[in-house]
Amino acid sequence: MVSVNSSAAQAIPGVILVLTHENAPRLKTQEGERAVLQSNAVAYRGQFVALVVAESLEVARQGADAVVVHYEEQPHSVVLHADSRDLYKPEKVNPGYETDTASGDVEAALASAAVSIDHIYTTPAEHNNPLEPHATIARWSSDGVTLYDSNQGSHMIRDIVAQAFGLEPERVRVISPYVGGGFGSKGTIHPHVILTVMAAQVVGRPVKFALARQHMFAAAGYRTPTIQRIRLGADHDGRLTAIAHDVVEQTSTIQEFAEQTALPTRMMYAAPNRSTTHRLARLDVPTPAWMRAPGECPGMYALESAMDELAIACGLDPIELRIRNEPDTDPETGHPFSSRGLVACLREGARRFGWQTRDPRPGVRSDGRWLVGSGVAASTYPTRRRPSSAIARIDREGHCSVLIDAADIGTGAWTVLSQIAADALDVPLERVHLEIGDTLLPRASLAGGSMGTASWGTAIVEAARKLRARLEEV
Numbered sequence: 001m002v003s004v005n006s007s008a009a010q011a012i013p014g015v016i017l018v019l020t021h022e023n024a025p026r027l028k029t030q031e032g033e034r035a036v037l038q039s040n041a042v043a044y045r046g047q048f049v050a051l052v053v054a055e056s057l058e059v060a061r062q063g064a065d066a067v068v069v070h071y072e073e074q075p076h077s078v079v080l081h082a083d084s085r086d087l088y089k090p091e092k093v094n095p096g097y098e099t100d101t102a103s104g105d106v107e108a109a110l111a112s113a114a115v116s117i118d119h120i121y122t123t124p125a126e127h128n129n130p131l132e133p134h135a136t137i138a139r140w141s142s143d144g145v146t147l148y149d150s151n152q153g154s155h156m157i158r159d160i161v162a163q164a165f166g167l168e169p170e171r172v173r174v175i176s177p178y179v180g181g182g183f184g185s186k187g188t189i190h191p192h193v194i195l196t197v198m199a200a201q202v203v204g205r206p207v208k209f210a211l212a213r214q215h216m217f218a219a220a221g222y223r224t225p226t227i228q229r230i231r232l233g234a235d236h237d238g239r240l241t242a243i244a245h246d247v248v249e250q251t252s253t254i255q256e257f258a259e260q261t262a263l264p265t266r267m268m269y270a271a272p273n274r275s276t277t278h279r280l281a282r283l284d285v286p287t288p289a290w291m292r293a294p295g296e297c298p299g300m301y302a303l304e305s306a307m308d309e310l311a312i313a314c315g316l317d318p319i320e321l322r323i324r325n326e327p328d329t330d331p332e333t334g335h336p337f338s339s340r341g342l343v344a345c346l347r348e349g350a351r352r353f354g355w356q357t358r359d360p361r362p363g364v365r366s367d368g369r370w371l372v373g374s375g376v377a378a379s380t381y382p383t384r385r386r387p388s389s390a391i392a393r394i395d396r397e398g399h400c401s402v403l404i405d406a407a408d409i410g411t412g413a414w415t416v417l418s419q420i421a422a423d424a425l426d427v428p429l430e431r432v433h434l435e436i437g438d439t440l441l442p443r444a445s446l447a448g449g450s451m452g453t454a455s456w457g458t459a460i461v462e463a464a465r466k467l468r469a470r471l472e473e474v
Contacts, residue, residue: 001040001049002070009052009066014059017203018067019051025198028166032255033219033287036191037198042071043254044286045078046218048191053199053207076284080250082120082227087248087279090258094294097260101332104273106231109242113233116242117309121230121302126223127216128291132180134220135210136193138200144171145197151176152187152407153446158439160189161197177437179447182409184290185221187448192219221289224249224259226298230306233273238314240271240325245303247278252287256280259288260295264380265303270327290448296381304377318376319346319355342378349376386445388459392425392467399431402463406436406456407447413456420457424464 006018024037036048052063093099110116137148144167151157154174162169179186192209200207211219226249233242245265251257262276291297311318326343329336350356358374359365365372390404402421408414414434422429435441445455 001042002072004050004070005068006050006052006066008068009063012054012059012063012066014055015052015063016055016205017051017053017199018063019053019195019199019202020049025201027164027194027198029163032252033191034160034164034189034194035254036194044218044252044284046215046286048195048219051195051199051209053203077281078284080225080227080248080281080283082229082248084248084281087281090251090256090278090280093258093260093263093278094290095260097263099258100275100277101266102275103332104242106242106244106273106275109273110231110233110244113241114236115238115310115313116231116233117306117313118229118231119306119309121226121228121305123223123226123228123298123301125225126291128183128185128221129213129216130181130183130185133210133212134186134190134192134215135208136196137206137208138196139206140200140204144168144173145200146173146175147193147197148175149193150179150182150186151189152179152182152184152409152448154405154407154437154439155443156187156446157189157193161193164194165197165201172439174439175437176407177435179407179409179437182447183292184294184448185216186409187290187446188221190220218286221291222286223291223294223298224251224257224288226259226261226302228261228298228302230265230302232306232310234310234314236314238310238316238321238324240269242273243269243271244274245276245299247276247299249278249280250283250285250288251280252285253282255287257288259298261299261302263295264299266332267327267330268300268303268378268380269307269322269325270331271325274331293381296379300377300379304379308375308377317360319350322346322376322378338383346376346378381450383454384449384451385458386449386451386455388444388455389442390444390456390459390463391442392421392460392463394425394467394471398427399433400425400427401433401435402460403435403441404456404459405439405441405444406452408436409447411447411452413447413452416453417456417460420453421460421464424461425468 004020009018021037050067052060054060135150139146154176158172158174162172196209229246231244245262247261311321393401418432418434421432
């Protein structure tokens with residue numbers, strides 16, 4: 001960015017402030033996209049380069065239109081290519097898995113396989129777009145700053161804001177009892193939150209910032225596009241002898257995010273020779289982030305498409321192929337599965353859908369202009385729990401209060417946690433008062449990874465157990 005002229009915007013009645021890199025407060029920590037308005041460098045299209053604060057949304061938009069910015073075009077790269085010479089191996093893939101894995105001799109097994117396939121599968125960038133917007137209100141006082149923010153984990157937001165503005169965490173309060181949709185994008189902090197806190201600090205008044213729909217394609221994370229090469233080798237009976245899954249995806253030039261795309265391939269099917277790899281391209285684009293089932297969503301699409309291709313090559317029913325390659329233990333670690341019901345699920349699904357009577361040939365049935373067919377795909381997703389804490393109280397009238405910094409992103413946390421508390425405390429549901437979504441409450445895991453209810457519910461049950469034990473002593 002060569003220059004920014006905000007004089008016309010500042011002259012508009014109702015405009016309070018125009019923040020740019022020239023007058024924005026310096027942040028104590030500057031990392032990736034959160035280093036907003038800290039320099040004149042522009043790392044990607046859609047980056048915030050100025051912020052207009054006004055008495056109304058309409059005046060703010062008018063002011064934003066009046067800001068004049070001049071840029072100098074520089075060499076840039078914004079398209080993912082599998083043959084890029086700048087691909088590199090990240091140290092880990094999200095959230096901390098090994099980047100590559102290998103066992104056996106994949107190349108030799110593929111070369112000697114009775115049947116083999118070698119295909120490229122691609123997925124485009126995908127953008128989180130919850131109906132409920134990303135929105136933040138920031139209000140400073142002598143005690144610090146309070147944020148009313150739409151997020152999937154208030155304590156995480158609190159900690160990052162505290163670091164960015166050089167505050168003790170206790171001087172930052174984040175309130176988020178009702179979130180709406182998130183789909184992962186509200187699981188990490190984005191530049192608008194920092195901008196809102198910054199603007200409120202400068203003007204000395206509460207400031208509200210809600211991302212517009214067009215912002216969702218640059219300022220709130222997204223799933224990286226992927227280029228996936230899958231090679232499968234099998235014997236004459238369709239039993240896999242080799243699996244190779246090589247992934248190319250993108251990150252930004254200012255912060256690394258490596259999606260764990262090949263992770264499910266490491267555990268889905270048995271094969272003595274196996275390898276998975278991830279390579280990144282640093283591009284002049286926004287930083288990818290979490291979006292619903294990172295890794296499993298694009299990775300399972302490619303693997304299951306490849307399994308269907310192999311079924312055709314082997315002359316096997318695609319369900320039968322999957323059953324023949326069901327592992328007895330985790331193929332990567334050798335550990336036993338705590339539970340695994342894929343074969344039973346495939347067989348029951350086939351029974352219910354009349355699988356055996358279908359015509360497996362593609363393009364032979366139609367409904368008007370639409371081709372109609374049936375197919376099968378499997379998937380996996382991890383079961384996790386994260387440390388969480390809760391407080392359970394009871395008053396003299398038998399009314400119970402349960403406090404935990406959980407987040408309800410439309411998954412029914414308000415209801416299910418109240419039900420868990422009622423069961424654990426052995427009281428009617430109407431006697432339970434639940435409080436969530438506030439950093440003044442006990443710290444809990446964020447809402448993500450399909451682990452919220454298990455993590456929060458466990459903490460509530462433990463708090464209830466201790467409360468009941470205490471009551472028995474009285």
